[in-house]
Amino acid sequence: MNRHTAAAQIRSSRRGQSKQPNIKSQSAHPVDLHVGQQIRIRRIQSNVSLGDLGAGIGVSFQQVQKYENGRNRVSASMLYEVAKRLRVPVAKFFEGLPDPEGTQDPQIVTEVDDRIAYISTAEGRRLIEDVLLLPPRVRSRVVALVSSIADEEMEERPEADM
Template identity: 80%
Template sequence: MNRHIAAVQIRSSRRAQASRSNIARESVHPVDLHVGQQIRIRRIQSNVSLGDLGAGIGVSLQQVQKYESGRNRVSASMLYELANCLRVPVSKFYEGLPGPECVEDSQIMTEIDERIAYISTAEGRRLIEDVLLLPARVRSRVVALVSSIVDEEMVEQTVVDR
């Protein structure tokens, strides 16, 4: 009984943390979020650690994390420094960003940004690397398995929401 109560409390705590995280993400301007994700992607592609990037541009590791999350906006001069340190043009940080007139495209970009953000995580990279080691026929079975799990979760969530 006590174990059940503890499990419920843990799940409740995790939901509250996720909710706070979503609220924080929603308060970040979409352009700042996109630029931050692009900084992270370029840093990882360049195989540069947070600490090394921070040292290269004269800020702390924590400040780089804030730039990457979009919590702190990146000034034009800092974006220039980041581009120099990562050896990419400044325009790379804006690639894939829809124009201001493209309201419909912003939802699509949000979904793409979420995918890119996941791929940029250690877990996402590890997943892709491991899946790529599998033979093609096994990869397709893994995709089918994951899709099946997602379908089950969606059905369960629909039942819970009712």
Template identity: 55%
Template sequence: MEDRKALLKPQRSVLLRTGPKPKIESDPHPADQHVGRQIATVRVQSDVSQAQLARSIGISFQQLQKYENARNRVSASMLYEIATSLDVPVSRFFDGLPGNDETCIEARPLPVDERLDFIASAEGRRLIEGLVHLPPRVRGRVSSLIAALGEELALLDTKADSETPGESPPAECRTF
């Protein structure tokens, strides 16, 4: 009878996990990164600031930043709130995610607008924050300066492409 009780009673070593513990991943999962980038992209396309979106869904803008940078995972209910606030379907955040399209064997990458990626980046957000704090007249001048620099660089690139090897650049392009 005691042998029978011993068989029915689980041993402590069976109940406790033995062996190595599962490794905690330090890098975010690619799907979390994709969803975070999509949240940032849709937010920027909707012309909504992080603070505005965070306020509308009842979280801090720091928490929203963590979602967008995939430092924190977004729950299904929070993703639903974000989608509702931005007036897009929840599926929009999964567009372009490899393996998401059942009709397509090979996933096609979404066309990327470099400007949106830059605006969604930390550097882009810092630049925008700095510009927002400038007086409107100064912002206009900064914008004109950036446009002029872009035109000059494009002109220099065109001249460099048209030069033949061994030919010296025009005098206005030479530096001494």
């Protein structure tokens, strides 16, 4: 084996080794996902933009996005800074998780209420803001209309989709 072939094999094996940790890091831990979603919800409830939160805690808005979607874990000190900037107790980010002492299953499955997740999107916020501009009587008509459309959609769905 010549020197170039040996070097190529070493590089190839190193590349294979470096791919292993990346595969593991791509699947975020459910607690990291939950904490990230809670950061997003609390940030939006506080009417703080990604950029403002990032500036307030000393990171870019892209880094805040990574925290929120669970791609990057939030360290304890950073979570403390996020809580301080959003003026919420650190414990708020863990609400809804099962008690670690009571959980025997190592796979923690967290559920985020779909309604809260939707409201935390730009579309959801815009919908709520626009509906709140309507008079109460019109608002109730809009709710009735949306409910009627949702009912029709559920009736038209084949059983396999449910």
